[in-house]
Amino acid sequence: MQLSDHISALLRDHDCVIIPEFGGLIADYSPAHIHPVRHTLAPPAKRVAFNQALTRNDGLLVDALSRTLNIPAAQARQLVRDAVVRMQSELTTAQRTELPGIGIFRHAAGRGLDFEYTGTHNLLTASFGLPELLSRPVRATDAMQARERGTELPEPVLRASRSRLGRRVLTGVASVLIGGLVLSANYLFALRMGYLPENLRSATEWVASSTEVPAAPVIERQQAALAQPGWNEPEAAKPAPVAAVAAPAPPPAVAPEKKAAATLAPKAVSVAKKVAEPVTTGATISGITNRWYVAVVAVNNEASARKLQKAYASKGKATQLLLPRRGNRFIKGTRFYRLSAADFADQASAKRHEAAVRKQFGVQTEVINY
DSSP: OOHHHHHHHHHHHOSEEEETTTEEEEEEEEOOEEOTTTOEEEOOEEEEEEETTOOSOOSHHHHHHHHHHTOOHHHHHHHHHHHHHHHHHHHHHHSEEEETTTEEEEEETTTEEEEEEOOOSOOOGGGTTOOOEEOOOOOHHHHHHHHHHHHHSOOOHHHHHHHHHHHHHHHHHHHHHHHHHHHHHHHHHHHHHTOSOHHHHHHHHHHHHHTOOOOOOOOOOOOOOOOOTTOOOOOOOOOOOOOOOOOOOOOOOOOHHHHHHHHHHHHHHHHHHHHHSOOOOOOEEOSOOOOEEEEEEEESOHHHHHHHHHHHHHTTOOOEEEOOBOOOSSSOOBOSEEEEEEEESSHHHHHHHHHHHHHHHOSOOEEEEO
């Protein structure tokens, strides 16, 4: 299994894979597009670019080699070094080198290295299995002929007859409703003013009396009987008096100034101790703390960051995981997963302890505000 196969597998899950002492391969999202010559519709994919300035070893490639080949990390690191030496020797002799399935590197005068992506596999996981589609362009003559054929077709007769019938039904229903409302209004007005004949008035009164709801019967409630004369309720026994208990004497009054000073003194001592001493607990931080951290590792993947944090913890080195978060106009946002060895309240304290952290962890450190 070649080094390029491991890099291709990592580019499917990560946006950046760094080859130590050589450069970094960056995978950017490319949306679906139509080829102007072949008239094919390509699905979304990842396009790989090269950045020669990214040479710092982030441990991603070495860890993948060690896990896939089941070899120690030192041996995996040596395999990467040998591959880099081979690629640099090919660039020196033949002015070009190639990672099969990824791309070709060429020496460019005054520009460093030129990279040409030659991969044929779609590295975007969301587009797995989507093929290229052939899109035949529509000619203007075909559109004009289709428009002319559409104007020559006769209008459907059945649709017009249905609409005409529905219009007639709606007109008839509206006329009946309006006529009924007018007759009801006239009848009520004549009944109110006494213009109705005797036979219609008597019929109306008979209908009203027949539909009248009978009143509910009144239920009589029985009144409770009074007590018999000469009966007296026995008097309840009075409780014995309770001896008064002397109230405890109030504590001596303390002056407000001394009380406030005694309350604030331990808080001030604890705050000063918290600012002076660095925090090295193995926690995960995602919100804005406005503190200064000494970062020892910066990776693109949370799983790799968690694994490195456990590796440091097994060696007795506690770290904090700083998650990526959006920034604002006061604090700059971050897009890497960083491991911090210590954090301080101000930048001067962090800079003062940076050398000690670098000596303890043996890596390049960085002071950031989170």
